[in-house]
Amino acid sequence: MDRERFEEHLAAPQGCGVVLPGAHDGAAGGALCGDLIRLSVVVEGDRVVAAAFDADGCGALTAAGSAAVTLVEGEHLFDAARVGTTAIAAELGGLSPGKLHAADLAADALHRALGAAAREAAVPVDSERVLVAMSGGVDSAVAAHLLRENAVAVTLELWRDEENDAAASCCSADAVRLARMVAHQMGLPHFTLDLRPEFRAGVVDPFLAGYAAGETPNPCVSCNGHVRLDEMLTLADRLGAPFLATGHYARVTEDGLLRAAADPAKDQSYMLAALSPASIARMRFPLAELTKPQVREIAAGARLPVASRADSQDLCFLAGTGKARFLARHGGLEDKPGEIVTLAGDVVGAHRGAHHFTVGQRKGLGVGAAPEPLYVIRTEGTRVVVGSRDELATRRVRVRGARLHRPSDEVDAVRLRYHSRAVPCRVVGEGRSFELELDEPFHGAAPGQTACLLRGDVVVGVGTITA
Numbered sequence: 503m504d505r506e507r508f509e510e511h512l513a514a515p516q517g518c519g520v521v522l523p524g525a526h527d528g529a530a531g532g533a534l535c536g537d538l539i540r541l542s543v544v545v546e547g548d549r550v551v552a553a554a555f556d557a558d559g560c561g562a563l564t565a566a567g568s569a570a571v572t573l574v575e576g577e578h579l580f581d582a583a584r585v586g587t588t589a590i591a592a593e594l595g596g597l598s599p600g601k602l603h604a605a606d607l608a609a610d611a612l613h614r615a616l617g618a619a620a621r622e623a624a625v626p627v628d629s630e631r632v633l634v635a636m637s638g639g640v641d642s643a644v645a646a647h648l649l650r651e652n653a654v655a656v657t658l659e660l661w662r663d664e665e666n667d668a669a670a671s672c673c674s675a676d677a678v679r680l681a682r683m684v685a686h687q688m689g690l691p692h693f694t695l696d697l698r699p700e701f702r703a704g705v706v707d708p709f710l711a712g713y714a715a716g717e718t719p720n721p722c723v724s725c726n727g728h729v730r731l732d733e734m735l736t737l738a739d740r741l742g743a744p745f746l747a748t749g750h751y752a753r754v755t756e757d758g759l760l761r762a763a764a765d766p767a768k769d770q771s772y773m774l775a776a777l778s779p780a781s782i783a784r785m786r787f788p789l790a791e792l793t794k795p796q797v798r799e800i801a802a803g804a805r806l807p808v809a810s811r812a813d814s815q816d817l818c819f820l821a822g823t824g825k826a827r828f829l830a831r832h833g834g835l836e837d838k839p840g841e842i843v844t845l846a847g848d849v850v851g852a853h854r855g856a857h858h859f860t861v862g863q864r865k866g867l868g869v870g871a872a873p874e875p876l877y878v879i880r881t882e883g884t885r886v887v888v889g890s891r892d893e894l895a896t897r898r899v900r901v902r903g904a905r906l907h908r909p910s911d912e913v914d915a916v917r918l919r920y921h922s923r924a925v926p927c928r929v930v931g932e933g934r935s936f937e938l939e940l941d942e943p944f945h946g947a948a949p950g951q952t953a954c955l956l957r958g959d960v961v962v963g964v965g966t967i968t969a
């Protein structure tokens with residue numbers, strides 16, 4: 503550790519307390535850790551023309567703020583976006599483990615400011631440049647690694663749950679830091695985009711409304727279709743990148759439609775079904791032809807620090823909360839006990855709230871001693887209607903809000919759940935609401951879920967299952 507650099511920054515901190523008109527700000531820290539730093543940057547075109555900071559905490563935080571300002575002022579936006587904890591610590595002549603927290607906070611604040619500024623930047627287009635969406639997971643890290651020659655990285659902050667994620671209210675979410683660290687190790691500029699308001703309005707609120715209406719919504723499909731990929735494409739424009747890449751497993755056909763990934767076990771084309779053809783034209787899926795073991799092998803070979811990170815299992819905003827609790831806390835959906843009845847109207851049990859059930863569900867009904875397994879057929883207000891597997895079967899499914907990219911007579915199959923297999927079908931009717939006539943019975947078509955309309959394994963349209 504070189505105390506001299508540290509002392510210089512501490513004695514004459516660069517940009518400390520300077521107010522910059524027209525600046526974009528980012529803050530990090532807070533009451534829980536007792537340190538708070540705010541960093542401001544002014545970006546003109548593709549350059550950081552000015553930077554400043556304010557810190558309330560230990561001396562190391564002041565020195566770290568000063569180091570961050572020194573490193574980014576006058577630099578190209580992409581070079582500024584390559585500055586992270588390591589660079590800040592190095593500018594201070596190295597930091598002891600106890601003081602690294604200060605560099606972490608300064609980097610978090612810097613990246614929040616740069617992310618906000620990037621939304622108004624104007625970087626000249628490079629026809630090869632690709633913005634890579636990095637989640638902090640292994641798939642997107644490998645996507646970035648494969649495209650590293652021309653890549654700029656972005657991580658979205660979508661949700662921060664103050665009650666369940668105490669660490670996140672003090673520092674930035676762990677996943678964002680991890681993604682930034684991985685991007686920086688590859689030498690990539692990294693941006694953090696705060697999409698919390700857009701995510702709340704465009705994904706979480708419709709999710710809560712869907713459950714309140716007795717449906718089983720599919721928030722990832724609408725998030726990909728109308729929120730996160732659109733926002734990242736807009737950022738790509740600002741950063742002069744014609745393309746956006748993700749770690750999704752999906753392919754694109756020559757005529758610009760989504761197609762199932764080469765590895766059917768990992769295929770995520772269903773989750774991307776709401777993407778418009780205009781967006782698909784700009785998407786790149788570097789994992790399209792790979793299997794998960796191959797991806798892990800590439801990650802290990804490249805020594806990516808996330809090589810053995812587990813896959814995400816649940817909706818991102820439910821992490822650490824659980825659906826029932828989330829619905830109660832954020833949507834006011836409290837338990838309302840009701841009856842479990844058969845299609846004939848016989849009462850066979852009781853439940854604590856109809857919103858805990860989805861069509862096709864078998865487990866958790868608590869109905870013992872039935873001669874055959876019972877499934878949820880539908881919910882009606884506070885009543886949950888159950889029946890046998892045969893009674894659950896349907897050959898006609900109504901779809902609303904449909905968008906077709908090809909004539910309806912090209913639809914020859916549909917996927918009615920993320921992990922269910924495609925069912926051969928045909929479209930009956932026209933416009934944005936129509937029926938699907940299935941060639942085989944389907945068990946568990948749940949209102950609110952996405953109907954992914956297919957021609958073979960190519961996605962030719964999308965709609966929402968309706969009651």
Ligand SMILES: Nc1ncnc2c1ncn2[C@@H]1O[C@H](COP(=O)(O)OP(=O)(O)OP(=O)(O)O)[C@@H](O)[C@H]1O
Pocket residue numbers: 634635636637638639640641642643656657658659660747748749750813814
């Ligand atoms: N918060 C985020 N910020 C930026 N991109 C994201 C974010 N979350 C997901 N993505 C992008 O969407 C892709 C698919 O996300 P999904 O949630 O399905 O994660 P995944 O399949 O576990 O991938 P990964 O291993 O990259 O997390 C990711 O590979 C990444 O490119």
